[in-house]
Amino acid sequence: MEKKPATNQSNTLTPYQILCTLYLTIVGIGLFSLPRTLSKEVGSDGIWVIMFSGLIVWILLFFITRLLQLFPGQTFVRFVPEILGSSRDKKMGKIMSIPFFLLFGIYYLFTMASVIRLFGETLAGAVFLHTPVEAIVIVLILATLVAATMKPYLLAKVNEFVFPITFITFILIILVAIKYGEVTNLLPLFQSNPEQIWKGMLTTGFSFTGYEICILFAGYYQNTKKAMRVHTLLILLVTIVYVVAFVASLSLFGQYEITKLQWPLLEMVKEYKSPLFVLERFESGVIAIWVTNVFVNVANMYLFLVQMISQLYHSESHPGRKWIAWLFVPIVYALVMLPKHVQELNDWMYYVGIMNLVVVGAILFLYVVALFRRRKGDSRHASSLSSP
């Protein structure tokens, strides 16, 4: 039987680390194109559509957090069999939870693959014009592989380190918007019909995906009781970041131009010209920041997969983790190279988004079952389930 990591204070995630980790899992590749995808559906109504989506996501996360609070100090690998199984037959719960684990695993595999591919396409298309996508992709997979073999609390520290850096981009974006933005570009509001709004909500909903990774990280929270406050703050922060990104780029480009730009935020930084700085071409700096952002983003998902498999086989602290991580390299690479072009990739992104709804639905289903069956984890004996 292994040692339970949650008892050791230094191996847990502080509220700030939780915020950073979940934030970087949500905000990643989609940020640069969000203004375009959203504007395509609802035009300038995107401002309140983002806020509304944020509210809905918060409600979903509220229930997920409630579920996590029932099982403090446990990851989903532990509590899912506990919810589904009976106290007499432990095997039963494990068998019942297999489809859930498969769903989560496949979902993260596909999300990771599409994020990595989009990252490769973006860099190859906008910066490294002569570099093959494969090279960029392999480097990202290998780099995240190293990060994913880390312990969750260590990766959280990487997250903590990268988190403040990502906000430099926003300073630049806000400066551009103040200098060149026009109010008329933000109007008119409330012109979309319900169908457009529904599509816009889906689009934004997809860019909020990633928060459900807390079912893994919750096992390492320092204090699960405070999780609700952190999660609320998280959704608030992501909503603000998205609204700022959307409003800033919309004020500069207007809803018609924005739909023509592949990466509106990147184009926006390209317009930045300051007498204060000697340097020009801020986009290279922004891309560097964004690369680290995506790196951590992918690493978090990679960790989810590695952690899930290794916990299933009770080898959390075992050197086997490394081999599990390596095992994913060819699978991920094959998936990454599967879409033929960016258009097909966009379809992928859509299906991944739909899959996210299924994943969240499954988690909420588990919560209902847990409530119904009055299952509750005891924090002091959290790991007792893994032993007979």
Next chain:
Amino acid sequence: MRHLYLLRSLVWILMFSLLITGCWDRREIEERMSVTSLAIDPDKKGYEVTAIVPIPTKIIGGGGGGGGGGEGSAVEVFSSSGGNLGYVINMLNEKTTESIYLGNTQIVLIGEGQAKRGIGPFIDFLRRNPEVRRQLWPVVIKGKAKDAVKVQTNLEQVPTNYIKDLLETGVEGEEIPNFYLGKLFVELSSPARQAPIVNYIRAEKDKYEWLGVAIFKKDKMVGTLEDKAELSVLLHLREQKKGRIITTTCPDRKEEIVFMPHDVKRTITVTDQPQVRANIEIRGEIIEKGCALGFDQKKAFNAIEKQLEAAYEKKAKHLMDRAQKEWKLDIFHFGDWVRAFRPELWKRIDWHHTFPSIPIQVNYKVMVKQIGIESQ
């Protein structure tokens, strides 16, 4: 200690990954043929493109010493022609020693002939190419653009810099519209705008002169606006920029006064009929006064302000007439205000079609705040 080690190895990997991915794209600065300006003219085959490339050795040698001025040009000129801009620029590679790089391009000079023919077809190339900066200046040249880029300016070794500085100084002083390439893209994308105003420049023997703006209807040039006072009105209405100085006669109608605006505020309202009402509030300074009117009298201020308001309104009236009758084009972006603030009206009418018949009222309110260091 262990996580420190991990972090360190992570940093290494990140650094290496940057190196690895950069390999294919690593190009030293001397391996690039940096084009500073592109001139586009019409040609039998389609376009004639002239690219200006500065010669680094000449530029370093010039400047202060050596008496380098006049000894040959500091720039090399390449030109080629063909049916598409992308194709022609690629063709230029056949003449250059290194491959053409557009990342440092500052100005795209469009010959008047090409502007009248339409700029739409080659805009796509500029949009698509990731090297092209949104901050570069599109400029319409009176006459042929090819001749304009060959001008040897004395102040600047590279003529591109001359035009760039000329425009940037004007934009900073809010006298020249800040119409860079990104603005042109936005203009052509938005159905409510569709009226680019591209800076219009003439080349002289060894310098350039800003003449005004070339008015475009969608992507085709339909005319020019060269009256500086009318350009100020356009700037007030379109960009809320203060514009140039304006002269008007004194209240006694004998001599002239010169007014320099400092600050401008506009409010535009569109009623349901539709009808446009624009109020412009200007604060500024009298920089020259020819008449004997004394500023120690309070009513002198009022009289001069009235006079200036009348002058502005007259110019505005004339400009409105030109826009509505001559060009039949909403150069003021009133359409954008309709789209933003009156969406139901925007849906009901075809703005660009009805614009020529819409009553437009422009009211000026001038406030003289300073009179210089003269007491009278």
